Amino acid sequence: MAARASLLQLIILSLTILSLFSLSASLPTESILNAVETLSNAGYVVMSLTLQVSSEAVLTSQCRSATVFAPPDYSFSRSGQPSLSLLRYHFSPLALSVDSLKSLPYGTKIPTLSAGKSLTVTSFASDDRISLNDVKLSRWPIYDDGSLVIFGIESFLNPEFTSTIQIRNPSFDVGCVVVNDYPNTLSKGFMFGEASETLRARGYSVMAAFLDLQLLGFIGQPKLTVFAPVDEVMVNRAGDIPDYPSLFLRHVVPCKLSWIDMVNVNQGTELQTYLEGFGMNVTRSSDLFMVNGVQITFPDMYYSDWLVVHGLPEILPVPSTPEHEGSDPDDNKTDDKFPKASIATSKPKS
Incomplete structure (x- = not known):
């Protein structure tokens, strides 16, 4: 009887898997479009337009997840349109939740889509805000659908940033x-x-x-x-x-x-x-x-x-x-x- 019940459970699981055949192998267009709209509604108009125009150049077809760190509009007004390399530095190929970022100790490296360059965690567990490269993040994601996560940041992240604090693992x-x-x-x-x-x-x-x-x-x-x-x-x-x-x-x-x-x-x-x-x-x-x-x-x-x-x-x-x-x-x-x-x-x- 138990064996028959287990077999039934496995068959149900098989049907669950079959129902997922329509899923995409990369970030779905719907996610990006929803993120573009959410960014615009949250006041990140320039980053919204930037994501809409350049998402194909930044996100590869193999990118199934990403975290975006979005500078405010005044940063674009002050610095102008960033280069593609700098833009990629604001994208990580990982989906990072608030809890995940909070758990990382000072000095942890976070990979980006800019070749050979990483972000550095510069906040401690006792801090009330998470910071990367000494730039504070919004307390909560602006957008999060499970595969694409977007945080607001106070200014552009500096790819040449180096920490002065040495951390021993x-x-x-x-x-x-x-x-x-x-x-x-x-x-x-x-x-x-x-x-x-x-x-x-x-x-x-x-x-x-x-x-x-x-x-x-x-x-x-x-x-x-x-x-x-x-x-x-x-x-x-x-x-x-x-x-x-x-x-x-x-x-x-x-x-x-x-x-x-x-x-x-x-x-x-x-x-x-x-x-x-x-x-x-x-x-x-x-x-x-x-x-x-x-x-x-x-x-x-x-x-x-x-x-x-x-x-x-x-x-x-x-x-x-x-x-x-x-x-x-x-x-x-x-x-x-x-x-x-x-x-x-x-x-x-x-």
Whole structure:
């Protein structure tokens, strides 16, 4: 009876994925048009026109998320129309919420769409306003639809900014351990409802449905990080019902890793996931973080004292085995058994 109910849940999930086939692989035009209108209504008329005219030149076709830092009209009047390079410096390829920005310590680097240039967090936890490059942000986003976020700023951001305060990053112990024999503690209040709602609102409905299925209902230590692929890349897996457990488990690690935790993780750290034999390799390039080569585009989408969810633009592929060499890695079938005890290891810095 229980097996039949689980199968029914998986079929319902498959139908959920199929319903998402119309989603775009980049920021939808509707998001940009809505943002243009909202900016204009909020008094950021010049930035509204700038976004409308130059969005195609700034945002690439692969940009599935972005945060825009919008200067006020008087900054444009004083400085004139910015160069394309300066304009790109005001766009980050990450969707950054207020909570995510507030959690970042002084000195954290935020990548931008201007090649090789990053923004620097210049506010402390005790400050009442977030600042980047010593420029204060609006307290709340002007626009936020889950994939495109826009904050107002007091003036243009300076690409040549350098901080005079030196911050030492603390050493960090990953401590990711998958335990085999554990009691079920989810019934004591560790539920995924709030996280699922957040994922659905942000365009990650399929991973929200996986959480609702309680595929991790056996865990005993509720410290988790979920790396959630966005809906539009999940539609290709709609018919692979037997692979759903494998698909979900390989995107979950048994420890809580916020964005700032990842800043302090050594380059090349290997994290074990809940899929036996499948690991995540954490790397960093130009202040962007990647797991198995897939960029994290929505850091700290959801954050609690026991669960963190980061958004991904792609599914983490299963590596090819010798007998499957040359085939699509995602077509390789893997063992969906629950994992045995395993520990994350960290490769030394070179």
